[in-house]
Every structure is written in C-alpha cells, then in structure tokens.
Amino acid sequence: MNVLRFILEKEFRQIFRDKTILAMMFALPTIQLIVLPLAMNFDVNHVNLAIVDHDHSTYSQKLISKIGSSGYFRIVSVDESFKEALFRIEKEEADLVLEVPPGFERNLVREGVQKIGVSVDAINGTKAAIGGSYLNAIIRDFSADIDLNQTAVLSKIPATGNIDITFSNWFNPRAESRYYLVPGILVILLTMIGGFMAALNIVKEKETGTIEQINVTPIKKWEFILGKLIPFWVIGMVVFTVGLLVCRIVYGISPAGNIGLMYGFAAIYLVALLGFGLLISTYSDNQIQAMFVAFFFMMIFMLMSGLFTSVESMPAWARTMSNLTPVTHFIRVVRMIVLKGSGFSDVQMEFLYIILFAVFLNGWAILNYKKTS
Amino acid sequence: MNQLSTFIKKEFLHVFRDRRTLLIMFGLPVVQILLFGYAMTSEVKNARIMISDQAQDVQTRQIIAKLKTSAYFIVSEGHMGAAEMEDEFKRGDLKCAVIFPSGFGNDLFHTGKAQLQLIADGSDPNTAKTIINYITAIVGDYQQQIAPGAGLPYRIAPETRMLYNEEGNGSLNFIPGVMALILMIVCTALTSVSIVKEKELGTMEVLLASPFKPVMVLISKAVPYLVLSLANFTLIILLAVFVLDVEIKGSIALLFLESTLYIVTCLSLGLLISNITSSQQTALLLSMMGMMIPTLIFTGFMFPLENMPLVFQIISHAVPARWYFIIIKTVMLKGLGFQYVWKETLILASMTGALLGIALKNFKTRLQ
Numbered sequence: 001m002n003v004l005r006f007i008l009e010k011e012f013r014q015i016f017r018d019k020t021i022l023a024m025m026f027a028l029p030t031i032q033l034i035v036l037p038l039a040m041n042f043d044v045n046h047v048n049l050a051i052v053d054h055d056h057s058t059y060s061q062k063l064i065s066k067i068g069s070s071g072y073f074r075i076v077s078v079d080e081s082f083k084e085a086l087f088r089i090e091k092e093e094a095d096l097v098l099e100v101p102p103g104f105e106r107n108l109v110r111e112g113v114q115k116i117g118v119s120v121d122a123i124n125g126t127k128a129a130i131g132g133s134y135l136n137a138i139i140r141d142f143s144a145d146i147d148l149n150q151t152a153v154l155s156k157i158p159a160t161g162n163i164d165i166t167f168s169n170w171f172n173p174r175a176e177s178r179y180y181l182v183p184g185i186l187v188i189l190l191t192m193i194g195g196f197m198a199a200l201n202i203v204k205e206k207e208t209g210t211i212e213q214i215n216v217t218p219i220k221k222w223e224f225i226l227g228k229l230i231p232f233w234v235i236g237m238v239v240f241t242v243g244l245l246v247c248r249i250v251y252g253i254s255p256a257g258n259i260g261l262m263y264g265f266a267a268i269y270l271v272a273l274l275g276f277g278l279l280i281s282t283y284s285d286n287q288i289q290a291m292f293v294a295f296f297f298m299m300i301f302m303l304m305s306g307l308f309t310s311v312e313s314m315p316a317w318a319r320t321m322s323n324l325t326p327v328t329h330f331i332r333v334v335r336m337i338v339l340k341g342s343g344f345s346d347v348q349m350e351f352l353y354i355i356l357f358a359v360f361l362n363g364w365a366i367l368n369y370k371k372t373s
Numbered sequence: 374m375n376q377l378s379t380f381i382k383k384e385f386l387h388v389f390r391d392r393r394t395l396l397i398m399f400g401l402p403v404v405q406i407l408l409f410g411y412a413m414t415s416e417v418k419n420a421r422i423m424i425s426d427q428a429q430d431v432q433t434r435q436i437i438a439k440l441k442t443s444a445y446f447i448v449s450e451g452h453m454g455a456a457e458m459e460d461e462f463k464r465g466d467l468k469c470a471v472i473f474p475s476g477f478g479n480d481l482f483h484t485g486k487a488q489l490q491l492i493a494d495g496s497d498p499n500t501a502k503t504i505i506n507y508i509t510a511i512v513g514d515y516q517q518q519i520a521p522g523a524g525l526p527y528r529i530a531p532e533t534r535m536l537y538n539e540e541g542n543g544s545l546n547f548i549p550g551v552m553a554l555i556l557m558i559v560c561t562a563l564t565s566v567s568i569v570k571e572k573e574l575g576t577m578e579v580l581l582a583s584p585f586k587p588v589m590v591l592i593s594k595a596v597p598y599l600v601l602s603l604a605n606f607t608l609i610i611l612l613a614v615f616v617l618d619v620e621i622k623g624s625i626a627l628l629f630l631e632s633t634l635y636i637v638t639c640l641s642l643g644l645l646i647s648n649i650t651s652s653q654q655t656a657l658l659l660s661m662m663g664m665m666i667p668t669l670i671f672t673g674f675m676f677p678l679e680n681m682p683l684v685f686q687i688i689s690h691a692v693p694a695r696w697y698f699i700i701i702k703t704v705m706l707k708g709l710g711f712q713y714v715w716k717e718t719l720i721l722a723s724m725t726g727a728l729l730g731i732a733l734k735n736f737k738t739r740l741q
Contacts (some may be wrong), residue, residue: 006565022654028662039670039681046679089536090709092699118531123539123545123706127677133506136531163513164488167505169495172464177498192662200654272628282394291396291657295665296557300404308675309413310500312420312468317414332465342463 003219015231025197029189029239033246049073049132050085050094057105063142067098072134082119093102096120096131108146171256171339181250181332184307186243188280190266191273191327194236197292198277201228202295202369204282221243225366229274237263247338249312256341262334265347268354269330275361276326282368301327326357376585380593387567388597396561396599402609409547410617411503414689417445420468420499423461424450429623432487436515440471445507462494469493470595537622537707544617549701550674552609553694556632556651557639557668560602562660564643568592572647587736590631596638602636603629620706631704631714634721635697648735672698696721 043059049067053060068075076094079085088094099117108114118135122129124156172179205211214224240263246251255262277294284290304311304318311319322328329350336342344351389395422442426433441448453461453470461467472490481487491508493501506596538545568591571577580590610628613619621628643660650656669675671689689695696717703709703717710716 011732018652018654020650021652021658024655024658024662028658032662032666033483036670039685040676046677048480048679086536090707090713092703109679113530115530117534118536119536120536123702128535132533136533138481139531146739156443164486165491165509166488166494167491169498169501170459172517173500180494180497180499193535196658196661200657204654270497286391287568287653288563289391289394289397289658291566291661292394293662295562296401299401300408303405303413310417310420310497312466312500313416313418314412318408321412335496336463336465336598340463340465340494342465346460346464360522 005221007219007223008230011227011231015235025193025235026242029186029193030242030246032189033182033185033243035206035252036185037077038180040177040185041179047073047096047134047311048076048094049131050076050097051078052080052082052085052097052340053078054097054102055100059108060100060364062102063139066139066145066345067135070138072131072138086119089119093286094121095124096135098135107231113344160277178251179253179339180335181307183338184238184305184331186247187327187331187334188302188305188307190236190240190243190270191301191330193239194232194270194273195277195294195298196291197230197235198283199230199280199284199286199290200276201232201286202278202281203290204286206284206328207286209333215296221369222290225278225362225369228278229271229362232274232277232307233267233270236274237266240266240270253338255338257337257343261344261347265333265351265354266311268351268358269326272326272354272358272361275358275365279361279365279368282365285299301325304328308332323353326354329353329357376729378705379594380585380589381596384567384597385592389603394563395601398559399608401559402551402605403612405551406548406609406617408613409551410544417500420446420500421444421466422448422469422471422472422505422508423453423458423467424448424471424472424506425452426450427475428454428473428477428479431479432481433473433518436473436512439511439515440508443507443511445504455680459493467494467499468497476734490512493528534557544613545656545706546617547674548609548613548617549698549705549741552606552632552701553672553674553698554607554634554665554668555609556636556697557664557694558661559605560598560639561643561646561664562657563601563655564595564598564640565646565650565660567598567674568644568647569650569653572651573653577705580633591644591733591736595644598640598643599633599636600641603632603633603662606632606636619706621705623681623704623706624710627711628701628704631697631718631721634718634725635693635700638697638721638728639692640723641725641732644732645728645735648732667692668694671695672697693721693724 048138051064053064064075065080067073073096077085077088079088082097082099085094085097085099089097097117097119099119101115101117104116116139118132119131123126151220172270202211205214244255244259276297280297281290282291300321304314304322304325306322311322311328314322333347333350336347422435422440424435437448437450440446458467461470470492472492474488474490477487489512491505493505495501521718568577571580583589605617606629610621614621642647642664646656646660650659671678672694673687673689678686678695681689699716700714700721703714707713
C-alpha cells in the first residue's frame with residue numbers, strides 16, 4: 001500500500017505542476033457545457049421563406065399573412081418570378097419557396113381543389129424537412145379555415161368521424177430540448193476529458209523514457225495502473241460535480257432522481273472509461289497516436305451514443321454497436337435519473353453492463369501493460 | 374530548394390513511420406461517412422408504444438391494426454394505471470402511451486366526437502414530437518377512410534419539389550460537414566503536434582541552430598499534411614460518390630482549389646496553436662477538444678445557425694469551417710460556379726492570411 005501512496009503522490013504532483021492542462025481540464029468542459037446547449041437547438045423556428053405570388057388575390061394574401069404570423073417563417077421576399085426566388089435559394093438567403101400559381105383563388109372556389117408549389121432546398125435536410133412540414137400544416141389549416149367560413153353556406157360536412165387527439169409530454173411538459181441535451185453533453189465532455197487524459201498518460205512516460213525507470217523498480221503492474229487511474233478518477237468526479245452545478249445554475253436542471261445513484265454510476269463509469277484510456281495508452285507508441293486512436297473511438301462513441309439521434313431508430317447492427325459503447329449507457333442513465341427520476345431497479349441492467357465494461361477494459365489494460373520492453 | 378526537399382522528405386518519413394496514426398487518419402472519414410450514412414437517422418423507427426384500449430370496439434380495433442402495421446412502432450397492448458405507466462416510462466424503453474377511453478366508437482358515431490389521449494415520454498422531446506405527429510397522421514388517415522365525405526370541400530394540395538436532391542438522398546446533408554470536420558481535425562491537430570513535439574523533445578533547437586531558415590522549417594512541416602489532407606479529401610469524395618451515390622454537380626477543379634485553401638487555413642491554425650503551446654498534451658487538447666465541438670456546432674450542419682442566440686451567430690463567422698461548408702454545398706451539391714462563392718472564398722483567404730501572419734510573427738527562432 002505504501003508503494004501505491006508514493007506513486008499517487010508523484011502522479012498528483014505531475015498533474016498539478018502543469019497549470020495549463022489543469023485549467024483546461026476544468027475550463028474546457030465548463031465553458032462548452034454552458035455554451036453548447038444554447039447553440040444546439042433542434043427546434044426550427046426561423047425558416048427563411050421566399051414567396052412567389054402569381055395570383056395577387058385575397059386568398060393568396062390571406063395565406064401569406066397566415067404564414068407570416070405563424071412565427072415559424074421569416075418571409076424574406078415576395079418575388080415576381082420563380083427564377084428570382086430560386087436565386088435567393090442559391091445565395092442561401094431562403095430555404096423554401098412557396099409558389100402561388102395564377103388563378104389560385106378562382107380555381108379553389110370553382111373546383112374546390114388547387115395545387116400550390118413548395119420547393120425546398122433539400123440539401124439543408126433538417127430545415128427543409130421541418131420547414132416543409134410546417135408549411136404543409138399551415139396550408140392544411142388554411143384550407144380548413146376557408147371551410148369554416150363557408151360551412152354556413154355549404155353545411156354539407158357530416159358530423160361523424162371527428163377524433164380529437166390530446167397529448168401531453170411527461171417529464172418535460174414543454175418539450176424543451178435542453179433538458180434532453182444538457183445531461184448528454186455533460187457525459188460527452190466528461191468522457192472526452194477522462195478518455196483523452198488517461199490515453200495520453202502512460203504514453204507520455206513511454207515517449208519521454210521515464211517508464212523504463214518505473215519498470216526496473218519493484219512496483220507491481222496493478223499498483224502502477226491504479227496509481228495512474230486514481231488521480232484521473234478524482235479529477236473526473238470533480239469535473240462531473242462542476243458539470244452538475246453548471247446544469248443547476250445555468251439551466252435550472254436538477255436531478256429528479258437520487259443523486260447518490262447517479263454518483264454511484266459515474267464512479268463505475270469513470271473506472272471503465274479510464275480503463276479504456278489506459279488500454280489505448282498501453283498499445284500506443286507516442287502521444288499523437290494515442291490521441292488519434294482515442295479520438296477515433298470518441299467520435300464513434302459520440303455519434304452512436306444517442307446524444308443526437310435516438311438509438312432505437314438505428315438499424316439492428318448499429319444498435320448492437322451502440323450497446324457495446326459505455327457512453328451509451330451512461331447517457332441513458334443520466335437522462336433517466338435526471339429527467340424521470342428513475343430508481344435503482346430501473347437502471348440495474350445498466351449497472352451490470354457498466355461493471356462488465358469496467359472489469360473487462362481494466363483487466364485487458366493490466367494484462368497488456370508489460371514491464372519488459 | 375534542395376535543402377527544403379530534404380526536410381520535406383524527413384517530415385514525410387516521420388509521418389509514414391507512424392502507421393497507426395496514418396491508418397486512423399484515413400479510417401476516420403470512412404467510419405464517419407458509414408455511420409452518418411447508415412446508422413444515424415433523424416427518423417423515428419421501432420419506437421415502443423403501449424396501447425390501452427378501454428373501449429374494445431370495432432373502431433379502436435381498426436385504428437390499432439393500422440398502428441401495428443406501421444414500421445415506426447412496436448406496439449404492445451395492456452391496461453395500465455397512471456402509476457404503472459410512470460414506472461414503465463421510468464424503466465426507459467416506452468416512448469408513448471395511446472389511450473382510447475371507454476365508449477370511443479360510440480362517441481365517434483353518436484356525438485361525432487371522440488377523444489384519443491397520447492402520453493409521450495418528454496425526456497426525449499424530438500422523438501416525442503415525431504411520434505405524436507406520426508400517430509396524428511395515422512389517425513387522420515383513418516378518419517378520411519371512415520368518412521370520405523367528411524373531406525374538406527376546399528383542398529389546397531401542396532406539391533413539394535426537392536431542389537438539388539430529387540431522390541431525397543440524406544447523405545447530402547452531412548457530407549460537406551464531415552469534410553469540414555475531418556480536414557480541420559487532421560490538419561490542425563497533426564501540424565500543431567508535430568512542431569510542439571520537436572520543441573518538447575528538444576530537436577527544435579537543432580533545427581533552429583542549423584543554417585536552414587526557420588520559415589522553411591515551418592513550410593516543410595506543413596507540406597506533408599497538405600498532401601495527406603488532399604488525399605483524405607479525395608477519399609471522402611470517392612466514398613461519397615461510389616458508396617453513398619452522391620452526385621457531384623459542380624466543377625471538381627474548383628472543389629479541389631477551395632479545399633486546398635481550406636486546408637491551408639487549418640494548417641495555419643495548427644501553426645498558431647503550436648506557437649502558443651509548449652507541450653503536446655496542451656496542443657492536442659486545444660486542437661481536439663477546443664476545435665472539434667465548435668466545428669461541429671458552428672458550421673450549421675447539425676443545428677441550424679439561425680436558431681442560435683445572436684452572439685453565437687456572430688461567433689460562427691469566425692469559424693473557418695462555416696465558410697468552407699457553404700462553399701462545398703454550393704459548388705459540389707448545387708453545381709454553382711465561382712461567382713456564387715467568391716465572397717466566402719475571400720473571407721477564407723483573409724482568415725488564412727491573418728492566421729499565417731500571426732503565426733509567423735510569433736514563431737520564436739531563439740531559445741529562451
């Protein structure tokens with residue numbers, strides 16, 4: 001035990017000596033946690049719309065003002081020709097073009113059916129899709145409005161078949177995406193800090209040659225690995241705490257569930273993550289390599305973890321892959337505990353997973369670390 | 374010139390010696406493109422929904438049958454109280470509960486109005502919204518079916534045209550973003566580290582003491598990464614065209630020129646980082662953690678820029694990837710010419726000039 005204490009003392013001293021790194025370890029995640037959720041806004045509410053009105057009728061005017069007042073669209077221009085509007089799309093000024101054909105009002109009143117042209121910039125996928133569906137909904141609404149105005153005259157709508165759908169969002173009544181994103185980002189940032197730092201650590205000793213000095217001492221493998229692990233584990237827990245405080249202070253998100261449970265999971269998660277970092281570190285020859293390999297996996301973890309898109313919607317092979325990454329489980333647990341207040345019985349499977357990861361990754365790292373070169 | 378080529382050769386040797394980094398460098402775009410192309414989807418599929426049918430009549434059966442055949446949902450049925458339902462939500466996989474109150478069909482036909490209640494798991498608001506929209510559409514469909522006469526007397530039918538992307542190929546959305554991201558990471562991180570490494574190991578002193586001009590040291594550092602980045606760029610383009618069926622509409626030469634400009638911008642950024650840092654760890658952390666997420670966010674490829682707070686929109690102007698992203702979209706996917714991107718090109722070029730200027734000015738040729 002004495003040996004371990006000395007190694008720990010050395011590691012902590014090394015960490016505290018480099019003030020830049022120390023500051024970055026805390027400043028980068030804190031700043032990013034404050035900034036990113038503000039930037040990551042899935043809610044599309046500023047779709048730029050160019051309108052071409054060939055009809056200039058009361059109905060087309062009504063439709064345009066209805067779209068303008070919906071709050072989702074910013075009408076950038078009302079042009080005379082489609083060409084002008086298309087030019088606006090090319091210049092990235094507009095995302096959608098709504099083209100009201102000539103005779104719009106006349107045809108609508110006479111025939112009851114009228115087409116209307118919507119052109120979307122389909123390269124801008126999310127915006128185009130969401131903007132397009134908003135626009136369709138408004139147009140549908142508009143058709144219904146005309147109906148209401150006319151029902152007195154026509155009164156031919158049978159009363160049957162009106163299904164009224166009411167919906168509510170539990171755990172997040174206003175369906176705000178920050179409640180979903182902030183805990184996820186916290187996990188990713190913690191993972192990046194922990195993973196990168198751990199990955200770089202042993203390699204640094206390799207590169208500067210100091211590892212050989214350690215190898216010739218009677219320090220045991222597990223003592224060495226543990227000595228590397230514990231300092232970063234402590235730092236990770238501190239970063240996690242800082243992150244939770246940021247969530248609380250900046251976003252007003254405080255866990256609905258048991259904080260102790262979350263810390264318990266974070267503690268095991270960090271062990272698994274650091275084990276992963278150390279594993280990379282034992283395989284790499286220099287810091288660039290370690291960083292790049294770590295980055296490679298971080299990228300996969302981040303994309304597959306369900307931070308941005310839901311895991312259930314992925315194809316089966318991707319879901320399996322997603323379940324094999326520790327980050328996925330941590331994000332899931334943090335979201336469950338923070339938002340829904342899930343208890344231990346709800347997350348026990350995740351605990352099992354993460355313990356397996358921790359044992360497996362650390363076991364492998366210890367096996368792979370050779371004291372002889 | 375001869376000296377320069379010797380130095381460039383030395384740098385190339387350094388790069389090629391480290392096979393693993395090289396592998397990752399080219400593996401990154403491959404994996405990213407495959408994941409973005411095949412695994413990530415903003416659609417919702419296989420969402421677990423639970424139906425509580427308290428009416429058990431013909432109408433509810435019909436609607437449930439419709440929901441069951443939809444590929445979006447995995448449907449289960451059962452009766453649940455509020456407390457049980459909350460437990461189910463807390464366990465995590467249930468996304469939405471659909472509740473038909475008793476007497477649903479009866480109400481529908483006799484009073485002309487029936488209630489359907491949806492309770493969604495709002496902890497994932499996007500999925501919740503999408504599921505509610507899907508169910509609303511399916512139920513709306515059913516309404517049309519049972520009472521075709523109830524269709525609105527006036528119907529405006531929007532005809533949607535997908536400009537630039539008639540087949541609705543989802544890959545077009547992320548390819549430019551992936552390109553901007555990969556080139557940024559590879560160039561900036563590798564350049565900065567390769568210089569700081571010489572500093573850290575002390576070999577920089579040897580280089581500076583040699584009669585070789587310090588600027589040449591920097592140039593010889595940058596050349597291999599420029600070449601590798603161009604190779605990487607070519608790889609991404611090939612993958613996009615042959616694996617994801619992306620059609621390149623614009624001029625390939627222009628695309629290459631613009632990309633070279635962007636790569637030089639990233640290299641200059643790398644040089645700058647290497648000047649202000651003294652250890653590989655700091656340089657790596659700065660260029661990876663500090664650059665990756667902002668590039669991901671501020672290019673507008675995952676999140677629309679217009680939605681961000683004004684401060685961020687202003688900040689995003691300073692991110693080179695943002696301009697490159699626009700250029701690539703315009704040239705590669707829309708097939709437009711230089712006259713549409715000259716402004717962005719100019720901005721990128723001035724950024725490069727400024728970065729390079731600062732980097733060279735701060736480059737210390739003497740040891741403390």
